[in-house]
Amino acid sequence: MNSFDFKEYFDFFPFRRIWGTKYRTASRHNNKKIYQNKKLKLRPHFSFRYSGITWHIDSSKGKAGEVNLITHAHSDHHGQKNLENLNAIASKETAKILEVCCSKKYRGKTFEIGETIKINGVKIRTYPTYHMHGSSAFLFDNGVLITGDVKDYRKLPKCKVLVTEATYGSPEYNFEEEIDKLRSVGSSTLGAYPIGKSQRVAKILLDEGYSVKVEGKAGKICRELGIEVDDSGEITITSPKELYYRSGRKYILTAQNLYKIPKIVVSDHLNYSGILSMIEHCKPECVIIYHGNPGKELIDEIRGLGCEVTLLNELIKL
Numbered sequence: 001m002n003s004f005d006f007k008e009y010f011d012f013f014p015f016r017r018i019w020g021t022k023y024r025t026a027s028r029h030n031n032k033k034i035y036q037n038k039k040l041k042l043r044p045h046f047s048f049r050y051s052g053i054t055w056h057i058d059s060s061k062g063k064a065g066e067v068n069l070i071t072h073a074h075s076d077h078h079g080q081k082n083l084e085n086l087n088a089i090a091s092k093e094t095a096k097i098l099e100v101c102c103s104k105k106y107r108g109k110t111f112e113i114g115e116t117i118k119i120n121g122v123k124i125r126t127y128p129t130y131h132m133h134g135s136s137a138f139l140f141d142n143g144v145l146i147t148g149d150v151k152d153y154r155k156l157p158k159c160k161v162l163v164t165e166a167t168y169g170s171p172e173y174n175f176e177e178e179i180d181k182l183r184s185v186g187s188s189t190l191g192a193y194p195i196g197k198s199q200r201v202a203k204i205l206l207d208e209g210y211s212v213k214v215e216g217k218a219g220k221i222c223r224e225l226g227i228e229v230d231d232s233g234e235i236t237i238t239s240p241k242e243l244y245y246r247s248g249r250k251y252i253l254t255a256q257n258l259y260k261i262p263k264i265v266v267s268d269h270l271n272y273s274g275i276l277s278m279i280e281h282c283k284p285e286c287v288i289i290y291h292g293n294p295g296k297e298l299i300d301e302i303r304g305l306g307c308e309v310t311l312l313n314e315l316i317k318l
């Protein structure tokens with residue numbers, strides 16, 4: 001489906017925002033003029049018109065009167081200049097994490113996950129996605145559900161159009177998480193992505209009864225969220241980079257195969273079959289994959305479930 005089909009069938013008009021135009025630049029090198037074609041650039045991720053308003057999803061700040069929805073605090077989702085954007089919308093926890101990460105005050109609107117918010121007469125329900133603290137999905141009153149990144153889809157509602165991610169959008173990513181292995185890890189140093197994964201893991205280990213130290217910015221975010229980490233602990237959580245320099249028992253927490261250190265599979269995303277289960281659960285007529293790497297197999301399997309699939313590059317660029 002293209003942007004005009006969505007307008008006709010679902011009463012919203014998705015598009016990608018252009019910034020900059022195609023142009024030629026000239027420079028001199030060894031007294032010769034060199035011409036270069038600069039490419040058309042697009043803003044992340046996508047935008048749409050609905051109910052007379054332009055909405056930007058996990059994108060940079062829009063113009064006056066336009067609204068920015070932020071699904072979670074990861075840097076590729078919160079969008080540039082949204083901390084000072086009065087028309088940005090994010091959950092309270094997302095706003096807190098952004099303030100620690102960016103050392104700036106968040107000036108947009110906030111909500112508690114689970115709340116229904118109203119923006120210029122449009123009702124939007126919010127749902128948790130368990131990808132990280134504060135991550136939330138948005139259900140518009142025309143049946144469009146925007147998930148952001150998802151770890152657990154079970155609280156998500158049914159919808160007509162599902163706008164979602166496919167970080168693990170190929171069959172080779174059918175990993176199983178090793179949460180039991182994590183729970184019984186004992187005294188060790190763990191390498192985890194500082195924003196999101198470190199807090200999720202710290203919470204699991206604290207619930208298990210360990211004392212946990214979380215280093216750096218990740219520790220600051222824990223304290224801001226009320227996760228009771230210590231200054232020293234049986235378990236230390238540090239960044240994957242830092243883990244290389246640590247001695248003793250250590251594990252990297254990831255679903256990727258990029259590291260030589262022993263790993264425990266802990267992922268903040270659905271695996272391949274999880275993405276398909278989410279689609280079966282939400283029962284959309286159409287899926288827009290707005291983030292990640294959807295492989296051909298995934299697209300075919302979604303079609304096999306009776307859903308249309310649209311990728312970002314099929315949307316009109318305006």
Ligand SMILES: [Zn+2]
Nearest residue numbers: 072074131149
């Ligand atoms: Zn994320």
Ligand SMILES: [Zn+2]
Nearest residue numbers: 074076149291
């Ligand atoms: Zn992401």
